[in-house]
Amino acid sequence: MTKSEGAPVAVGGRPGAGVAARPAAPARQAPTDLTLTFVDEAAVRGVAAAAGDPDWLLADRLAGLRGFEALPIESNPLYTPYVDLRNAHLSAVRPYPAGTSAGAGAGKAPLPEGAAAYAEFTEDRLTALVLSPEARDAGVVLETLASLGARNPALLRDLLDGGCTLPETDKLGQMTRALWTHGLFLHVPNGVRLERPIVLRWAMGAPNGALLSRTIISIGEDAEVSVVEEQLASTAGASAAGSSGESGGQAFFAGTTEIKLGAGSTLSFAGLQDFSTNQIAFQHRSAVVGRGSTLRWALAQLGCRVVRSRIDNTLEGDGSSVEQAEIVFGSIDQLFDLTSFTRHIGRDTTGNLLSKGALSDRSRAYLKGLITIDKPAHGTDSFLGEFAMLLSKQARSVAIPSLEIDQPDCRRVAHASAVGPIDPTQLFYLESRGLDPDEARKFIILGYLEPVVARVSLASAQDRLRDLLEAKWAASMGARPSAAPDAAAVA
């Protein structure tokens, strides 16, 4: 059951012509069924024509389409039992057309305080694209892929055609490769160190809208930079979710972040996802880490109905390292399906990966991770931790921290995982200091998630993340009576 026909159940094309007066039941969706209806060759050719793509780019898109068509929704057999797209009802979404993104005032938008550069998309519009004078003087480039294509077609081809880091085996990544209409290019030249972060923001959520975008980041040798990426609900998204659930329809985001780190460079990337609950998001983040360079991910997942995220860290250079901290705070019936693949190739590489989930209501988190240590990777130090705190009877946590090791000469290879309720001794301690039980629980949860919050390099984004976590706590946990164990709710 790889693919359903997606067609409604109307008999012989005559709706209502069935036997009895019973209304036709909606088509049953298997967990692996993807209800997207717009992915086909005509659409790909249409996107390429509208964007005025050169031949090589059309060929690249078609290769992506072939990958999409050939691949199963989950190509790693380890994880096939844990796919669930039943809450993604995407048959009505239509991608925003290419070439409409040239917002007029984008160049004049104000730079957020403390930022070195700023780009913002609102639905399909580019609503901000500004660089601080320091960044501009240092030679930092931040532009849309369309403008890069016009300015330097050879470089665009080099980035997309030659050095694409999207996983070949990922159906959804290949879909974005085939149909992307929007994109950003960030380049930090050799030796440039920016103290202030570069801010990238996506705001969307208008019902039935779909945005497919690629972000290409290239960090030069010995450069040092931080990026804050915010994925937030637009006003349309907030009101769609705010009205009555999803009556207005879902919105769809498929976005990539493709990173290359030159030798000796450092990138701190903070990602905050707080789309509204009518949103379905597929994220792909892939990074190739060069010799002696360091990549730090700090990722927070709060929003969306369904998130399917995949991170690929390729530690190619000797002495390269990745630190990845990801938190999830789930409520209602959200599903967070997060996978991270870390591949050690160079010598003396370091991986330190930590995922933490706090899950309330009927939310679910699938935390999947795979560390692969290739033969040449002598002296690897790799740790993968997946932890979850379940805050309600109906919440569910799945952790699959896996290892595949081909090189015995390692400094350390380990993974750990733990699931439990809030530690009663911690609660007791805080209550003994005068906090009421609700507040004590809140402090414990927020403290548990703090390691990621502390790593967000932009002060305003850090504050926003703290506020969001508190607000989410208040919405999902704060209202209920403090005597938590409601055993009666369980069959």
Add this chain to the structure above:
Amino acid sequence: MATSPEIVSSEYKFGFHDEVEYLEETAAGLTRGTVEEISRFKNEPQWMLDFRLRAYEHYLSRPMPQWGGDLMQIDMSKIVYYRKPSQGEEKSWDDVPDKIKKTFERLGIPEAERKFLAGVGAQYDSEVVYHSVREELSKIGVVFMGTDQGLKEYPDLFRKYFATVVPPEDNKFAALNSAVWSGGSFVYVPKGVEVPLPLQAYFRINAENTGQFERTLIIVDEGAKVHYIEGCTAPIYTTDALHAAVVEVIALPHSKVRYTTIQNWSNDVYNLVTKRAHAHAHSTVEWIDANTGSKLTMKYPSIYLRGEGATAEVISVAVAGKGQHQDTGAKAIHLAPNTRSRIISKSISKDGGRTTYRGQLKVVPGATGVVSSVRCDALLLDEGSRSDTYPYIDIQEDDTTMTHEATVGKISQDQVFYLMSRGLTENEATNLVVQGFLEVFTKELPMEYAIEFNRLVKLEMEGSLG
């Protein structure tokens, strides 16, 4: 340190095979007719034939698993699904045919029995050829016999529990086993009876291209206690043999079952086994599982904790040498409140061998107060060897305490250096470190088995230091 002088080569010690004339044998390959023929040979009741045919149909409809080890090399059409070497079961050792007896003597079974065993069931290819339970055990009602005989002598008890733990639809190889099963052990321990000594069965594949599909059913009644041990060996052939067993254990309330396996098939055997236990209220089930032999083993002993307060423990070790893949692990499915599980897995890969830990831990909604811990450690001894760890942890109940840890590493050179400074050779030192690594397993074995197991490991380790 006591080194055994007789161990000088790493040749497979049990790699002899005997020319035995088989009394009954099906043609190679599997058809509906084969299944009917097996059932006819055995003169089974109709329900069992129906069961076999239902399983056969399911087997056909089910695809080969795409995960785990490489199963593409097995030629299912060349396998002989049933062989019967002697007429029925013998009660006394003297009645066993000489040739077969010789084989078992080389395996040291009668000796072992004299020493400490409560009962011996030895399976030679498909039929149980020798079986005895000490008199005093029979007197207190302990049943220990071949599964075919169990079906004949205890039809009601048999039918009540058979295939309730592993239904034929569970997986492709469980379906295959259900269609063509033959032999295995049938054990029943009555209420409150504690079997003081381990029950033991030796399984052995002799003929080339033999599929062995034993089916073991162990029922331990309320408050009873038993320890069952199996060891497996097979001669070496150049073509591949298949072993697809199903083991079902039912631990009724307050009972305690320990099931120990030392699997040392020769390196051409595909060992695809489904082992599962149902643990009812306040019972304890322990799988103690070692895999050193076979070409490919796919085996994940499982415990379904169905009753409140049940306890599960799995200790498993795997050693993979040249050309071997040990894809093993454990499953604990917590279906009731206040259940506990502990899983410990140790694996060693060397000479290009591959070990895989694949485990599942699941806590369903309503199973409150569950405590579980999983620990996996792997040693990689050389370049070219591989180790994988794939744990699945699915928690659907907030009141759960679960921890999981895994490490992979090489032998500590500090430890080897220390031991060498005390006068051990490098080989001895390495051996000692490996034995220490596996000790959590070894110490759970009866002494004779522990010694034998340490020897096996030492054999496996021979020459692992270039």
